Amino acid sequence: MKVVVVGAGFGGLAAAAGLHQRGWEVTVVERAAELRAVGAGLAVAPNGLRALDTLGAGDAVRKLAAFKGDAAMRRPDGRVIAGTAGDAMVRRFGDAVIPATRAAVMDVLLGLLPPDALRLGVAATGVEVGDASSRPRLVTDSDPLDADLIVAADGVNSVLRKALFPEHGGPVYSGFTAWRMLVPAPPGDYLPGETWGGGQVFGITPLADGRVYAYAADHAVAGTTYPDQKVELLRRFGSWHHPIPEIISAAEPGGILHNDVYEMAVPLPAYHRGAVAVLGDAAHAMTPHLGQGANQAMEDAVTLAALVAPAKDSAEIAIALARYSALRVPRGADMVRRSHRLGALTQTTSRPKAALRNAGMRLAGRVVPDLALRAMDPVVAWQPPQ
Numbered sequence: 001m002k003v004v005v006v007g008a009g010f011g012g013l014a015a016a017a018g019l020h021q022r023g024w025e026v027t028v029v030e031r032a033a034e035l036r037a038v039g040a041g042l043a044v045a046p047n048g049l050r051a052l053d054t055l056g057a058g059d060a061v062r063k064l065a066a067f068k069g070d071a072a073m074r075r076p077d078g079r080v081i082a083g084t085a086g087d088a089m090v091r092r093f094g095d096a097v098i099p100a101t102r103a104a105v106m107d108v109l110l111g112l113l114p115p116d117a118l119r120l121g122v123a124a125t126g127v128e129v130g131d132a133s134s135r136p137r138l139v140t141d142s143d144p145l146d147a148d149l150i151v152a153a154d155g156v157n158s159v160l161r162k163a164l165f166p167e168h169g170g171p172v173y174s175g176f177t178a179w180r181m182l183v184p185a186p187p188g189d190y191l192p193g194e195t196w197g198g199g200q201v202f203g204i205t206p207l208a209d210g211r212v213y214a215y216a217a218d219h220a221v222a223g224t225t226y227p228d229q230k231v232e233l234l235r236r237f238g239s240w241h242h243p244i245p246e247i248i249s250a251a252e253p254g255g256i257l258h259n260d261v262y263e264m265a266v267p268l269p270a271y272h273r274g275a276v277a278v279l280g281d282a283a284h285a286m287t288p289h290l291g292q293g294a295n296q297a298m299e300d301a302v303t304l305a306a307l308v309a310p311a312k313d314s315a316e317i318a319i320a321l322a323r324y325s326a327l328r329v330p331r332g333a334d335m336v337r338r339s340h341r342l343g344a345l346t347q348t349t350s351r352p353k354a355a356l357r358n359a360g361m362r363l364a365g366r367v368v369p370d371l372a373l374r375a376m377d378p379v380v381a382w383q384p385p386q
């Protein structure tokens with residue numbers, strides 16, 4: 001059986017690896033001429049690690065961890081609103097969240113594929129979905145490719161999703177914009193974690209290689225561009241607690257990634273059409289507040305691989321894809337909603353409301369110390385299909 005995967009992101013690579021390991025012939029079509037992991041860092045959550053375990057790659061990612069200790073949620077003046085203990089997370093979920101560079105996680109996934117699987121510099125432009133009597137066909141800016149299954153893992157602006165679901169409006173602007181950067185670790189002591197202001201978030205995550213992955217989010221009109229990202233970030237976050245201004249100042253000119261955040265407010269009706277499956281951001285782009293976009297892409301990928309791998313013909317593929325949609329559409333829609341709700345909590349711009357929110361979280365944390373962890377149960381307690 002043969003699969004063509006479109007997009008060499010976390011979702012596409014994981015799907016290709018899962019099917020390759022089960023004896024399928026795999027081709028991954030990627031429009032970029034070279035694979036560069038865009039987007040600095042990534043938090044791999046326990047559910048993402050469980051997905052990677054099904055590929056035999058979980059431990060390679062666990063080894064990338066720089067810290068498994070405590071993290072804090074703080075106010076811009078540095079006062080701690082709530083804390084999470086790394087060992088409590090390991091006790092509850094079997095793993096901590098592993099912060100890593102995107103490039104390192106991508107290298108682990110690439111190592112699972114045969115060397116000739118990747119076709120760089122080829123863009124998908126359309127798809128014929130196939131039916132009981134014909135296989136699906138990928139149309140590209142090079143040769144067309146036939147397969148038993150096509151996987152659309154081509155990200156938030158997916159060309160294939162638009163072709164499969166032309167009636168769906170696609171992702172909508174979430175109301176805020178995000179920055180990401182990798183910088184040398186600043187001197188002095190500080191707790192990793194997130195700082196929440198009135199509508200703004202700044203996150204700090206130490207990495208094993210001596211650098212820090214930092215991200216920021218704030219309200220903005222869609223499409224706004226800034227001549228100098230560093231100046232813009234210092235304007236918005238320069239008065240926040242140590243080491244936020246130091247981190248921004250340490251960024252290389254041109255080394256700050258900036259993009260508007262889109263989310264799939266209305267779920268797709270299914271994650272497949274004919275013999276074409278959709279996964280990851282192409283299916284359910286979500287805001288980054290839950291830190292789940294890539295983790296969900298990997299959940300989709302290993303679920304799809306497990307369901308579809310035993311199929312021997314187009315009828316069995318059709319049954320497997322119906323089960324894939326039935327399992328994953330509710331899960332994807334739930335994650336988009338949860339991430340949106342968490343974002344709404346951070347986006348309180350009114351000072352009194354933000355103070356009330358912080359006090360509520362402090363109190364809740366004192367009364368039920370593992371409340372934040374319990375709230376993560378529906379997100380990270382996921383188990384892969386047998």
Ligand SMILES: Cc1cc2nc3c(=O)[nH]c(=O)nc-3n(C[C@H](O)[C@H](O)[C@H](O)COP(=O)(O)OP(=O)(O)OC[C@H]3O[C@@H](n4cnc5c(N)ncnc54)[C@H](O)[C@@H]3O)c2cc1C
Pocket residue numbers: 006007008009010011012029030031032039041042043044122123124125153154155156158159178179180215261279280281282287288291292293294295296297
């Ligand atoms: C600020 C921020 C922080 C985040 N932090 C986290 C986090 O900590 N944890 C987490 O799990 N998620 C996080 N995310 C979300 C995560 O980055 C995405 O959800 C994830 O990368 C999606 O993976 P994917 O494989 O679906 O798509 P992508 O990674 O977008 O990959 C799509 C691939 O398809 C290729 N492609 C596109 N169109 C075509 C075409 N026509 N033909 C061929 N190839 C094509 C692209 O070049 C790309 O390589 C964050 C997002 C943001 C904005």
